[in-house]
Amino acid sequence: MYSIGELSHATGVKVPTIRYYEGVGLIEADERTEGNQRRYSRAGLERLGFIRHARDLGLSLDAIRALVALDPANHAETHDIAETHLSDIRARIARLRRLEAELLRIVEACDGGPGHDCNILEAFGDHRQCDHEH
Amino acid sequence: MYSIGELSHATGVKVPTIRYYEGVGLIEADERTEGNQRRYSRAGLERLGFIRHARDLGLSLDAIRALVALDPANHAETHDIAETHLSDIRARIARLRRLEAELLRIVEACDGGPGHDCNILEAFGDHRQCDHEH
DNA sequence: TCTTGAACCTCTAGTCGCTAGAGGAATTAT
DNA sequence: ATAATTCCTCTAGCGACTAGAGGTTCAAGA
CATH class of the missing domain: 1.20.5 (Single alpha-helices involved in coiled-coils or other helix-helix interfaces)
Structure with a gap:
């Protein structure tokens, strides 16, 4: 399991941006710790990598939402x-x-x-x- | 003297956009009528045309501000x-x-x-x- | 075990360049 | 005089974040 910071480091997506993506329904943390911190699986990491790449290609979040759905x-x-x-x-x-x-x-x-x-x-x-x- | 609508028509810049430009300090109406409506001179028209063109060229409002100053x-x-x-x-x-x-x-x-x-x-x-x- | 410090949490507000709408006042044409 | 149109200010929304406040949790060392 990865913390949000580790996810950020691994994908190059900034921490507040990851939370923003969650807010708009693009990703979700697989779990939360008892203290309410986000924990991600490897699948979550890959999903964020995908989003990052598609964003780099210039796709809108809407287009990406369509793509991942x-x-x-x-x-x-x-x-x-x-x-x-x-x-x-x-x-x-x-x-x-x-x-x-x-x-x-x-x-x-x-x-x-x-x-x-x-x-x-x-x-x-x-x-x-x-x-x-x- | 031109009303804001005439200015808009002549330059292709929408009325609310002209007011927005005024709000951010790019243009000013030369006068106001007794009833508080904006009136522009020919110089104002040309200034807005300039801004429009520069915007079409992709310059930021900041860059344009620098240019007109x-x-x-x-x-x-x-x-x-x-x-x-x-x-x-x-x-x-x-x-x-x-x-x-x-x-x-x-x-x-x-x-x-x-x-x-x-x-x-x-x-x-x-x-x-x-x-x-x- | 305790303490420190880094990383985390939520929430609000700001960025850019507009655009849309509410609610009301002025102008223009008939 | 009246009706239609244009105008006014003000607030809020768009996309895709970014920054900051104020507070909590976690992990590592003593």
């Missing part, structure tokens, strides 16, 4: 959640790339060196210079 | 903020790309078609299959 035989649904998230991530990458291009344009509006005329603030404020709409 | 002659600092944000965005893109690769691996762990053995849940839970650390 799945019938392990229900591959189709699991696949669905993962694919939805994948296209989500791809959309975010595309958006960030557009921002990157525009920021680059803005920064370059000032790359004439010191003393050179710089319209970076104007570039920040001016939508018309963008080649796409927000 | 700048001495317009202080190009170096403006440049700095923009460049910091640019490298920020690049880091986020790089991270998302790693996630994309891993999610793809996970989804493909199940691409044998129906009836095929699928270890997608295991793949989600197992850090050891990653070729990078989170």
Whole structure:
């Protein structure tokens, strides 16, 4: 049996976060000591590891809740959640790339060196210079 | 002079958001009517447009506050903020790309078609299959 | 066995950037 | 004059935590 601190150390999830996860129904301690402290089994440790990894992958707690509640035989649904998230991530990458291009344009509006005329603030404020709409 | 609704319509920033920006010190109404309603000048409109654009670019309200508080002659600092944000965005893109690769691996762990053995849940839970650390 | 100190407990409130709703007052159009 | 619309302030909620107060339990050493 692991204490909450040991679980935290083993998974890299902070102690208050573990308690938070309990509060929102993602994990439960297998037991409590007489003095009311949480004790976890190895299965609990693995479950938290799973949550941690899925979080690192950017899944919301809601998505993770759906994932851990799945019938392990229900591959189709699991696949669905993962694919939805994948296209989500791809959309975010595309958006960030557009921002990157525009920021680059803005920064370059000032790359004439010191003393050179710089319209970076104007570039920040001016939508018309963008080649796409927000 | 524009009412808050007109300002909202012109910039695409929602009315409660404009009031929120006022609450956190980003904008102010130039006047109030006798009945206490906000009235904005054209300068106010442009300022909000600037904020909107910078927000769309992903800058935090703190960064924007720094930007609008700048001495317009202080190009170096403006440049700095923009460049910091640019490298920020690049880091986020790089991270998302790693996630994309891993999610793809996970989804493909199940691409044998129906009836095929699928270890997608295991793949989600197992850090050891990653070729990078989170 | 006792004592110390670290780790634990619950609870509340704060973070960011909004958004939603209540309940009421002002403005505008007919 | 009336009705419709917009406006006002205020409070509370979202997700996913994080920080702190104030108090209790546990484990290890003397």
